Amino acid sequence: xxxxxxxxxxxxxxxxxxxxxxxxxxxxxxxxxxxxxxxxxxxxxxxxxxxxxxxxxxxxxxxxxxxxxxxxxxxxxxxxxxxxxxxxxxxxxxxxxxxxxxxxxx
Amino acid sequence: xxxxxxxxxxxxxxxxxxxxxxxxxxxxxxxxxxxxxxxxxxxxxxxxxxxxxxxxxxxxxxxxxxxxxxxxxxxxxxxxxxxxxxxxxxxxxxxxxxxxxxxxxx
DNA sequence: AAGGTATTTCTAAATTTCTGGAAATACAGT
DNA sequence: ACTGTATTTCCAGAAATTTAGAAATACCTT
Numbered sequence: 001x002x003x004x005x006x007x008x009x010x011x012x013x014x015x016x017x018x019x020x021x022x023x024x025x026x027x028x029x030x031x032x033x034x035x036x037x038x039x040x041x042x043x044x045x046x047x048x049x050x051x052x053x054x055x056x057x058x059x060x061x062x063x064x065x066x067x068x069x070x071x072x073x074x075x076x077x078x079x080x081x082x083x084x085x086x087x088x089x090x091x092x093x094x095x096x097x098x099x100x101x102x103x104x105x106x
Numbered sequence: 107x108x109x110x111x112x113x114x115x116x117x118x119x120x121x122x123x124x125x126x127x128x129x130x131x132x133x134x135x136x137x138x139x140x141x142x143x144x145x146x147x148x149x150x151x152x153x154x155x156x157x158x159x160x161x162x163x164x165x166x167x168x169x170x171x172x173x174x175x176x177x178x179x180x181x182x183x184x185x186x187x188x189x190x191x192x193x194x195x196x197x198x199x200x201x202x203x204x205x206x207x208x209x210x211x212x
Numbered sequence: 213a214a215g216g217t218a219t220t221t222c223t224a225a226a227t228t229t230c231t232g233g234a235a236a237t238a239c240a241g242t
Numbered sequence: 243a244c245t246g247t248a249t250t251t252c253c254a255g256a257a258a259t260t261t262a263g264a265a266a267t268a269c270c271t272t
Contacts, residue, residue, distance in 0.1 A: 007122040014117025026197050045262045069218045069269045081203040097187035151232045175239045175248045
């Protein structure tokens, strides 16, 4: 991962509302969560949520799949893993925040 | 760590210039790096650098110690560890980005 | 095609961020 | 006290973000 990409992803997560969105999607697990349910849960305007979701989708942290009229959102776990891996590799010193072990996905 | 604090720290790192600053400080290791050297290395205006450093200091990711007229900056490793720990705990699902092992500092 | 639900896009206003020149401050040495 | 180096603060402008109402679009059902 390039530094600029990492920064863009950190920026996407660096907003309380978007971090809540992302966390909700992580907790929703593999089945994900529809935009509408996300909106009810977080109690924000639909257009506002849509903008925030777009920010997360653009940087790849969230993916969306249509199911009829509803759009289901999913946290992109592998990308988060890569991002955390980048942070550990580039922004941690041995013996302080590292060693952080990031095992390969089976 | 609270969600709002995590978001604030991610936002601080979510800017290419600030991420470069932080990475430089990590690589500088325990002795840290003076603001002046950082400025020469990154080739940005002194006032711009000062603003970015302040952002990092405010959220606790960077600490500063005076040595005569020069200000030496240090990456706050334990806080980065906490931040990564938060991300793993709150924003990772078992078996996907987790398991990420964050051993305690000795 | 008509109607209903889900979501996005348009538009806009308030706020914040980013940048850096200029001036001010901090500290050391003479 | 004066000079010089290091850094911050003041100021300002351009650009981007955040928010959300209103209108538009997408899709399903009948």
